[in-house]
Every structure is written in structure tokens, then in C-alpha cells.
Amino acid sequence: MDGAPFVTRGVLAHRRRATDPQLEIQLFDRAVSCKNFDADYESRPGETLAIINLEWPKSKGDSVSFGAATLDDRLQFCRGREGSGRASCEPRAQKQGSLTVLDASPTSGALSLEVESPNGSLAGRLEFTLCPDAP
Numbered sequence: 001m002d003g004a005p006f007v008t009r010g011v012l013a014h015r016r017r018a019t020d021p022q023l024e025i026q027l028f029d030r031a032v033s034c035k036n037f038d039a040d041y042e043s044r045p046g047e048t049l050a051i052i053n054l055e056w057p058k059s060k061g062d063s064v065s066f067g068a069a070t071l072d073d074r075l076q077f078c079r080g081r082e083g084s085g086r087a088s089c090e091p092r093a094q095k096q097g098s099l100t101v102l103d104a105s106p107t108s109g110a111l112s113l114e115v116e117s118p119n120g121s122l123a124g125r126l127e128f129t130l131c132p133d134a135p
Helices: 037-041
Strands: 010-014 022-028 048-055 063-066 074-080 087-089 097-105 108-117 120-129
Touching: 010 037, 010 120, 022 120, 048 087, 048 120, 097 120
Parallel strands: none
Antiparallel strands: 010 022, 022 048, 048 074, 063 097, 074 087, 097 108, 108 120
16 A cells, blocks of 8 residues: 555454444554454554445445445545544545455455555455444
8 A cells, every 4th residue: 555565464343333334444554453442443643554434234245346436335545644543544546446245244244355546455355343342
């Protein structure tokens, strides 16, 4: 991402509110856990990360295309901002690629990503489990 290699070493997935139809899935180049959600969720200054917003649940075999025109399901490449614990995200490219749902349950999933944009690329399998007590 951003011209440098990125290996997903940690994933945090949660709903912002219990009734929210969307998940926020953050991909980090460092280990993170649901147990330390509050501390791990804060991005570090200069840290690169990817954020996927995805309506969930989906069904096995579903495909999602990412791009600037998609409002509900989206992927953004981001960088941690100095002193805020928040990330600043790049504008989405017109076409970014897609994901395919390999496995799905109400609280977990496995996705295949094939994303290519001027801001970064991601390819491979991603597994996630919702953090049960995340805010």
C-alpha cells in the first residue's frame, strides 16, 4: 500500500452500533485483538491501514465491487494521523477491484480480495470475526 509492501497481521471487525447493517473491518500491519480493542483500534501516526465497510451478513459466493460510486460497500486506504488516534483516508479510485465471500456467518467470514488502485493494492484471503464487545 502507498508504494510499500503491506502484510495484514491484524484485523478488527465490529459494528459501530448493534443495529448497524454495516461492519467496519480494519486491516493492520501489526498484531491487534478484540481483547485490546480500544487501544488497538487507534491508528498510530504514519501507520498505513485499509478500512473496509461492508453490509453484513452476506452469503457465500457473493461478490462486491469497490469504487468511488459505491456508497455502502467500500474500501479505503488510510494513514494514521499525528496525535489523534484516527486515520485519514485517501479518496477512492473510480474502480478498485472486488471481494468475494468465501465463507459467511452472522459473526465471522472469509473474503477473497483482488483490489488494485493508485492508492494501493490488496490480494489474498482475509478472515475475520466480529469483536463482540466493541463500541
